[in-house]
Amino acid sequence: MAELQFDPGQPLRWELPAGEEPHRLQRKQGKAKVLEMEDLQFHRNSAVWLPDHGECHEAADGGAAGDRVTGLVVLEKVFAQAAADPSRSLLVVGHTDTTGEDEPNLYLSDLRARNVYAFLRGDRSGWVATCVERSKVEDVQQILHWAAAERGWDCRPGPVDDRLGPKTRAGIEGFQREFNADFEASVAVDGVVGPETWGAMFDVLSAALAARRGTDLAGLERERRSLAFHRPAAIGCGEVYPIEGSRKNDYRSQKNRRVELLFFEEGEAPAPVGGQGDCGLCALLYVKGSYDFEPIPCDPAPSPTLLRAYLQLRLQGPDGGWRPFPEGLAVRVLYANGTEQVRLVGEEGRLDFAVRRNGEAFTLRVDGEEACYYACDADGQEARAVGEGDLGALEEGWKWFRFPPGLGLDGGAWEVAGAG
Incomplete structure (x- = not known):
């Protein structure tokens, strides 16, 4: 009897010796560390990651509205993990739930992964492009509330209701004015969120991430360049590998709408299978027993006060x-x-x-x-x-x-x- 072992990070190629004895195939389980960005950091049918969820209000008693894990907390943890173990490679994986059609969901999951990847890399134009392609008014409203709480800017848009009304337009204009003053810029103050204003939002989010890392924008750029990404760096797996509600169609799930940030030790990362693209990588990652994913804990961040x-x-x-x-x-x-x-x-x-x-x-x-x-x-x-x-x-x-x-x-x- 021949015992064969294969690594889930490598293509499956082997030769079996001839003989009458049965052969036993033993699979070596890969290991990876994982950070989750669940739908708290994304709105439904949107590719834009959010720095905070809720409307960033202060509590009625004047205190903090409650500590929580936010999008900025998760991305800051990416850099902390990379600094602690620079030998690991990083793969950004997007997922959706099963509401909607398969192909659009696959594309949305890819857009979400590319949105997060572009921000981690410091690719301003790439991040802006994904925001322009798949964003919603409520994304803008959420970011405006966050900027008002984080920086004290006069840009609150009213309720997060996904409607581009007078209050939201006034909030956008306030953001544009405040950005021009603080960043010595000349963004048009027109109440319109196009590529120019999305770029301003990228700059403000980057400044906030740099502050969380205890550095400035130049220091953050150095950290961005030091990240070691898998090739490909960002993939979409669509709705095929849910956390909950397996085999349920039209199942709306906050947990399943997510981006996962996977860190692999050297030699543990999955190798692309020729001709199978992202789907082949997804299968290597999520087929039961292929990988043991160890969650990376994220400490909640205090609400802006x-x-x-x-x-x-x-x-x-x-x-x-x-x-x-x-x-x-x-x-x-x-x-x-x-x-x-x-x-x-x-x-x-x-x-x-x-x-x-x-x-x-x-x-x-x-x-x-x-x-x-x-x-x-x-x-x-x-x-x-x-x-x-x-x-x-x-x-x-x-x-x-x-x-x-x-x-x-x-x-x-x-x-x-x-x-x-």
Whole structure:
């Protein structure tokens, strides 16, 4: 009797010796670690992964709405896992439930996998393309709610109802304005989510992921380049391999609508079978007993707890008088976690920006090259911000001085009052 063993990660080719004794085929079970992105991070019939689910509201008592595993938590865990074990290769696998037809479901599962893969790789245009091809209004509404909670932006769209009404258009315009201010961009403020605004959403999501990783966008780009992907890197398995409701048609399931992120040790990854494409890989992965999938735990993330802060900024000018900061002056707000916002001073020196309820430290900086000097006339009736190159052109009698480069408040110097 001959005993043969095959590896599920390799094509099945062998020769059996002739003889009368029976042959026994023994299959070696492969191993992989798996992260699940269930339908909490996707809307039905959409390929866009969501950074958070629910409407990101704060609880009625003013506290956090509850810790939960979000899309950002799962993707941050991808980078943590890759950093802890860089020898493993990563495969992104999309799935659907059994509602709808087989072929459209197969294509949707592939789009979802490519959407997640493009974001992990930092492929902005690829991510935008999948969003444009298969997205819904409720995806946009969800991301707007998240941005309002995460960054303190004025962009809430009203309820997540998949309707492009006046509130949603106003929320989109708010997002576009806030993005232009914080990212020094020039996205059209038109209330329309096309490729340009999807690209802005990619940038905001990337900045949030970088902050979760404790780095900046350049550091995140280095981490993205270090990810080792399987070839192919993203595949769709359609509705064929459900977690629940096996062999049930038209079975709507949140668990089955998912993207799985599979990490393989060296030599354990499935090898494509010639001519069978994604379907062949899916069969190698999910035929019962082929692989032992070890779940990677994800710790829930605290809900965003941002508040809107309003300051009136005044300074003592060169003539000794107190005046508000000039309207339109750009001020950078730097937070202890490394993120920042750029806000413009409003009327009477008013500056509004987001702060976290836990009272973390922040610093205000006025250190731009274009307008970093304060000038006023001899009578103190007129004042404005000017650049260094404009100082020589000031009228006779005008006085000026340079803005202080930074104004800081540490975590113990301010507190939330009257909120709730």
